Amino acid sequence: MTEASTIVRVAARGEGVTADGRHVPFAAPGDRVSENGAIEAGPHHLVPPCRHFPQCGGCQLQHLDDAAWRQFIVDRIAGGLAAHGLSAEIRSPVLSPPRTRRRATLHAESSGRIGFAVEKSHAIVDLAECHVLAPELFALVAPLRRLIHKLRPKRRLDIHLTLADQGVDVLINGVMPEGLAAAEAITAFAEANRLARMAFDEGYGPETRWEPDAVTITLGGVPVPLPPASFLQATSEGEAALVEAVRSIVGDTPVVADLFAGLGTFALALPGRVYAAEAGREAIMALKAAAGRSQRAVFTEHRDLYRRPLTPAELDRFGAIVIDPPRAGAKEQAQALAASRAPRLAYVSCNPSSFARDVKVMVDGGWRIDWIQPVGQFRWSTHVELAASLSRAS
Numbered sequence: 408m409t410e411a412s413t414i415v416r417v418a419a420r421g422e423g424v425t426a427d428g429r430h431v432p433f434a435a436p437g438d439r440v441s442e443n444g445a446i447e448a449g450p451h452h453l454v455p456p457c458r459h460f461p462q463c464g465g466c467q468l469q470h471l472d473d474a475a476w477r478q479f480i481v482d483r484i485a486g487g488l489a490a491h492g493l494s495a496e497i498r499s500p501v502l503s504p505p506r507t508r509r510r511a512t513l514h515a516e517s518s519g520r521i522g523f524a525v526e527k528s529h530a531i532v533d534l535a536e537c538h539v540l541a542p543e544l545f546a547l548v549a550p551l552r553r554l555i556h557k558l559r560p561k562r563r564l565d566i567h568l569t570l571a572d573q574g575v576d577v578l579i580n581g582v583m584p585e586g587l588a589a590a591e592a593i594t595a596f597a598e599a600n601r602l603a604r605m606a607f608d609e610g611y612g613p614e615t616r617w618e619p620d621a622v623t624i625t626l627g628g629v630p631v632p633l634p635p636a637s638f639l640q641a642t643s644e645g646e647a648a649l650v651e652a653v654r655s656i657v658g659d660t661p662v663v664a665d666l667f668a669g670l671g672t673f674a675l676a677l678p679g680r681v682y683a684a685e686a687g688r689e690a691i692m693a694l695k696a697a698a699g700r701s702q703r704a705v706f707t708e709h710r711d712l713y714r715r716p717l718t719p720a721e722l723d724r725f726g727a728i729v730i731d732p733p734r735a736g737a738k739e740q741a742q743a744l745a746a747s748r749a750p751r752l753a754y755v756s757c758n759p760s761s762f763a764r765d766v767k768v769m770v771d772g773g774w775r776i777d778w779i780q781p782v783g784q785f786r787w788s789t790h791v792e793l794a795a796s797l798s799r800a801s
């Protein structure tokens with residue numbers, strides 16, 4: 408076997424790559440690959456813990472140990488930056504442990520089959536075990552299977568599960584159960600499983616069928632009303648790592664902007680006065696209500712930052728800016744940031760490619776990347792998150 412048949416890195420989609428560029432599915436760095444494709448496991452190759460791996464689309468990297476997963480994350484970020492001629496100090500990724508995912512979308516069929524979709528397919532893996540979901544979420548899989556069997560939906564369902572302060576919040580998309588028998592089955596299910604909320608949506612907005620107490624999620628010590636299917640960082644460990652990085656960048660800056668603020672993960676965790684902008688009406692209303700009730704100095708604006716990014720003059724009013732856009736990044740806002748005189752920025756990203764594209768615009772406008780803190784909160788997946796510290800180069 409030659410040097411060229413040793414796996415040297417993991418590609419963006421999770422295959423191992425040999426020094427001569429061959430892509431080998433389910434191979435880890437240090438594995439050796441024979442001419443016929445057989446893999447001889449190296450020091451970073453683990454026996455995947457879950458029986459559903461690799462069919463289940465929930466995980467792509469269960470065959471990697473944490474050292475190899477960390478390196479994969481660092482390589483993805485460095486590769487994204489290099490594509491734009493950039494480099495930076497990339498710190499050791501903070502990884503969320505198994506069974507901590509507090510938010511997930513499962514799929515279900517009328518047969519009761521329920522789970523993540525099979526990789527590159529619409530088929531569903533009927534979950535018998537799961538090593539990423541929080542136990543509170545996984546405990547609902549078997550009871551949900553029985554409930555769905557009773558509801559006999561005509562089409563495939565999406566089931567959004569979120570661990571809220573009061574318990575699990577369940578939103579089922581694709582069916583609106585009608586009739587007494589269905590209503591009784593839902594109440595019995597919600598009661599038996601001590602759900603925080605149960606809602607259904609057939610395409611016209613969520614209709615809540617069970618919510619004994621108003622559902623909240625506590626962010627920065629403040630209980631925030633939780634609209635169904637809200638964005639939430641995937642694990643509380645991931646949230647804590649991102650918040651810690653953002654806090655260290657912002658420091659005690661008295662006036663801060665939080666752009667793409669969601670329910671206030673960062674706005675409510677910062678010590679100063681915070682202006683929070685967000686396009687999701689329900690999210691920004693929830694943040695406004697929570698901040699008002701807890702007398703936190705958070706000033707909210709319902710604003711579409713793609714159509715109407717903060718202008719350079721608006722940005723110049725803040726001592727620091729936090730930005731946490733969706734996967735597509737924030738091209739328009741990055742252009743305004745490049746033209747602003749804002750001194751400090753925390754860029755939180757779930758996509759190393761759009762992050763690097765946006766940061767390139769800013770670096771060309773006089774910013775520099777101080778450091779990047781990667782966060783792996785989607786354990787064993789190819790999903791990469793990060794918080795980056797940027798400041799004015801001069």
Ligand SMILES: C[S@@+](CC[C@H](N)C(=O)[O-])C[C@H]1O[C@@H](n2cnc3c(N)ncnc32)[C@H](O)[C@@H]1O
Pocket residue numbers: 638639640667668669670671672673684685686687690710711712713714731732733757
């Ligand atoms: C990655 S989430 C971050 C949310 C929040 N920072 C957090 O950590 O919980 C991105 C947020 O951007 C919001 N968003 C999406 N498109 C937007 C737009 N055009 N303008 C403003 N906000 C937008 C989403 O509703 C979502 O809340």
